[in-house]
Amino acid sequence: METKDSKRMNRRAFLKALGDGSARLAGASAIAGTVAALAGCGPKHRESTAAAPGEVPTDKMTYRTNPHTGDRVSLLGYGCMRWPTRPRSDGKGDEVDQETVNELVDYAIGHGVNYFDTSPVYVQGLSERSTGIALSRHPRDKYFLATKLSNFSNYTRENSLAMYRRSLEELQTDYFDYYLLHSVGGGTGIPLVRARYFDNGMMDFLLREREAGRVRNLGWSFHGDVRVFDYMLSLDIPWDFV
Template sequence: MDTKNRHAIGRREFLKRLGAGAAVSTAALAGCAPERGPAADGTSASGEIPTDAMTFRINPRTGEKVSLLGYGCMRWPTVGGDGPDADEIDQETVNRLVDFAIAHGVNYFDTSPAYCKGQSERVTGIALKRHPREKYFIATKLSNFAPSTWSREASLAMYRNSFRELQVDYIDYMLLHGVGMGGGMEEFEARYIRNGMLDFLLAEREAGRIRNLGFSYHGDIRVFDRLLAGHDRYRWDFVQIQMNYLDWRHAREINPRNTDAEYLYGELAGRGIPAVIMEPLLGGRLSKVHDHIVARLKQREPGRSVASWAFRFAGSYPGVLTVLSGMT
């Protein structure tokens, strides 16, 4: 990075933030490659993983202790390989992965009706149902992306199906999914405003069937700004944003539709809204960086994995509630 560029993060600040931030437990990183699973003896390449080393953040509204590393359930292992059963989820392995994560302090599990071709909520619900309800928080989404799901009736059906698939009578963290993507403001209006679904979800939170209400942001900054401008009415409990050390000030260089995470996080922190972080590894790219960068990071802390620097960057910000792993 060019340190003279006003959009660059200085090397000293970068290392300071990573080094001083709350460390993410090694156990949680097992969630980054779920198809491999934990070793049978509970060890990893870095040695035995402690079960009492998780860092927790406090939800300022509810007082809940949320693991700083959350489990993203967008990818689950399958049993079919490349054959006709390639899309069948391996429930036994999912159960083992969830058990391992919970045993090591992970308590936030993020899923959606759209993940794993519609199977993620079901298999995640089966795995979590085997544990006491107070041991975990479930985050899911109203993922009404297709125009055929924009009607109130279709959106309500999707919402109610999430309860059935997850086998719960309340959702801990419910999100409007992917606001700002696709058709921007017009699509947002169709998905959540004109059909009355945002008002419905606000009422569901009031009734206790939703414990925390938020949204995940992708794309059109006008939608993000509009939702935050309405914070006095909506009282967002959290917002999910893409954040990593490249997106912090270089998001638009990666994709012109993206927004710098520095702006997104700053707007949330200024209002006291906790941030949930997606893409801390930028789709896995920050786990495989150039050799000269690896050498510099290893010189600083030889025992740290390259991926851990990205997780620790995101987790070092005090307004972050949890950082999602799970993408391979």
């Protein structure tokens, strides 16, 4: 398994490392997202039971333990892209059904889920606030929180910084367990990635945020051109997860 000290990792080596299973993370609404080399966040102290090799228990949650931090992350994560909505009382569009969201989060945590993945653009921009309300009712050390820099339509430095800071406020937290560059690989490929995250200085900012502890793990999600995937892995950046 490559570690955060590795400078380069090609796609073949990366995919082989994923198959080794020594540091995996399940996230988003499907069981997705894999830790390549986690760093930064202290261990969570949730009680869990490990299955024997090859065994998949059906009566308890399965966890993956990050060998670098000791984090025990639930194999099944909760994606917050489809929170239930209902018509507003004033007839002006929809709103999140917060009571139902609270019940869903309580049920998930009660059954061992401890990884929650959201974004500023989910549920027409309402997901982070709703997720923050539901999760803030639980101790902060009982769950891992993931969100993204989803600066698709406006990737100026000013707007990107505002989005980052708004995520902290909406999610009622002072740090992110996992923070992702959202959906690299689409559009014009590498030029778009550079415009969204590098040319505007946001990558330097996020690396400083990781040093300060406000981003515990820094990574990215991928949709699109595999050349962008290879490009991201070729950068001299110690990514924590993908």
